[in-house]
Amino acid sequence: MIIALNNKCNFTQEEFDEYQKKLKQLNTRNAQVILLPTSIYLSQFKDDNIALGSQNVSSHQMGPHTGEISASQLKSLNVKYCLVGHSERRKEQKETNQDINKKIKQLLAEKITPILCIGEKRSEKDIAINILMTELCEALIGLSQEEANKIIIAYEPVWSIGTGIIPSAEKITKIVENIKKHYPNNKILYGGSVDNDNIQQLSVKKTVDGYLLGRLSLQLESIQKLINELEN
Numbered sequence: 001m002i003i004a005l006n007n008k009c010n011f012t013q014e015e016f017d018e019y020q021k022k023l024k025q026l027n028t029r030n031a032q033v034i035l036l037p038t039s040i041y042l043s044q045f046k047d048d049n050i051a052l053g054s055q056n057v058s059s060h061q062m063g064p065h066t067g068e069i070s071a072s073q074l075k076s077l078n079v080k081y082c083l084v085g086h087s088e089r090r091k092e093q094k095e096t097n098q099d100i101n102k103k104i105k106q107l108l109a110e111k112i113t114p115i116l117c118i119g120e121k122r123s124e125k126d127i128a129i130n131i132l133m134t135e136l137c138e139a140l141i142g143l144s145q146e147e148a149n150k151i152i153i154a155y156e157p158v159w160s161i162g163t164g165i166i167p168s169a170e171k172i173t174k175i176v177e178n179i180k181k182h183y184p185n186n187k188i189l190y191g192g193s194v195d196n197d198n199i200q201q202l203s204v205k206k207t208v209d210g211y212l213l214g215r216l217s218l219q220l221e222s223i224q225k226l227i228n229e230l231e232n
C-alpha cells in the first residue's frame, strides 16, 4: 500500500522541523510512505522508512530556467518520486498534457518515478473515462511500454480535491478497473478528500494500490490511524 503525503504549500521552517521530527516516528508498518514536501524542504528530509518525492519538476534540463527545479537536481537530493499533472497546477499554472509529457520524460531519464495525476472536473462527470483516457494518452506519448509501466497513476476527481466530497466506492472501483483495462501494469492511487471518517466507506483498498493525501498529510495522528486501518 502506497501512502503519498502531498503537503502542498504548507508549513513555515519551524513548523516543518516539528512535522518531520514527528513524521520520522510514524509506524509505517507495510506501507510505502512517500513525503512530498514543499520544494524548499526537500534537502532537509532524510529517512530510511519514508521515501522522498517532489510536488513538481521542470520540463527543461538544468540551465537558464529561472525558478525551475530540474529532474537531475531532484535526483541529487535523493528524490525517488515526483507528482506531475496535479489539478492545481493544471489550473493555476495552466499546465497542459504536453507539458506533463515533457516532465515525465525528464523524470524517467533520471530514474525518478512520476506520479501522474488525472481527474475529471465536476462538469465532466458524465464523460469521466474519456477525460481520463485523453489525459493518460497525451501524457504518455513517445514512451516505451516499459517506461509507461513505471508510472504511478493517481486518480483524483477534481471536484473531490479539498471539498470533503468523495465518489462512491462503486464509482471509484469502476473507474479504476477501467483504467486498469488499458494500463494493467501500472499502480493506481486514489486521491481527493480522503480522511479517517471516509476511508472505510471508500473501502477500495483491494482496487487501488494506495492513496494520495492532501489535507490529511498535515495531520500525523490521522495518518497513523489511516495506516493502522489499511494495514490491518
Ligand code: PGA
Binding pocket: 006, 156, 160, 161, 162, 163, 191, 192, 193, 194, 212, 213, 214, 215, 216
Ligand atoms: P485533499 O487533496 O486530500 O486535500 O483533497 C488531495 C490532493 O490534492 O492530492
